[in-house]
Amino acid sequence: MCAAILCLESSGTLCSAAVSGFNSEIFIQSEVDQKHTEVFIGMIRRALESAGGSADKLDAVAFGNGPGAFTGVRVACGLAQGIGWALNLPLIPIGTLTALAYCHRNVIADGCRLLSAIDARMHETYCAAYRYENGEFVEILAPCTRKPEEITALCDDYSIEYVCGNAFRVYEKEIGSLGSVKLLSAEDVNASMLMPLAQQAFAEGRLTSAENASPLYVRDHVAMTIKEREAGLFL
Numbered sequence: 001m002c003a004a005i006l007c008l009e010s011s012g013t014l015c016s017a018a019v020s021g022f023n024s025e026i027f028i029q030s031e032v033d034q035k036h037t038e039v040f041i042g043m044i045r046r047a048l049e050s051a052g053g054s055a056d057k058l059d060a061v062a063f064g065n066g067p068g069a070f071t072g073v074r075v076a077c078g079l080a081q082g083i084g085w086a087l088n089l090p091l092i093p094i095g096t097l098t099a100l101a102y103c104h105r106n107v108i109a110d111g112c113r114l115l116s117a118i119d120a121r122m123h124e125t126y127c128a129a130y131r132y133e134n135g136e137f138v139e140i141l142a143p144c145t146r147k148p149e150e151i152t153a154l155c156d157d158y159s160i161e162y163v164c165g166n167a168f169r170v171y172e173k174e175i176g177s178l179g180s181v182k183l184l185s186a187e188d189v190n191a192s193m194l195m196p197l198a199q200q201a202f203a204e205g206r207l208t209s210a211e212n213a214s215p216l217y218v219r220d221h222v223a224m225t226i227k228e229r230e231a232g233l234f235l
Contacts, residue, residue, distance in 0.1 A: 100193065102197055
């Protein structure tokens with residue numbers, strides 16, 4: 001039987017919650033852009049109620065720890081910490097790019113290489129590369145920022161065969177032709193993608209405390225200038 005886990009994800013413009021381990025597995029998502037905190041609490045309550053569970057019956061809380069929007073990853077981490085402290089629950093940080101890769105574990109062969117890339121705003125992407133081995137995605141390029149125009153060269157450098165992530169939708173023109181590289185999906189990261197990795201981590205005891213949980217930042221530029229704000233840019 002799977003553990004009762006609440007997953008929280010808000011690294012982009014989507015705010016989502018997923019619950020498993022009760023009567024049913026529930027996933028709720030909303031496009032809220034910069035207003036994650038205004039809807040997250042109600043979303044968590046609805047997800048737990050719909051799943052036939054309650055917060056006091058949870059075994060752990062997982063959250064997308066990044067990389068992603070500066071505010072969004074802090075919101076998910078902060079909420080997970082709050083629930084963890086209040087209910088004395090362990091936390092499970094899940095990398096957003098790893099979660100995207102793991103979604104495709106059943107469609108690629110052992111030894112294949114995959115690159116996950118998501119929109120990092122400011123005309124940049126967050127990306128990471130993996131080699132699929134024995135059911136696991138082994139990191140061969142740590143999460144980093146790259147311009148969309150650099151993605152195809154990055155694929156060549158790391159002999160990438162598959163790609164996934166919303167960067168290939170948002171920056172389709174800038175990235176250009178992928179050649180022989182196959183696009184598996186151009187989805188946004190969401191809480192349901194975190195759940196398989198969260199369940200695996202819980203079963204293996206790879207947990208952390210609310211005190212030690214933290215977001216993953218890979219960009220030094222975390223504050224907008226007045227001109228950047230006026231131009232409609234976001235972190």
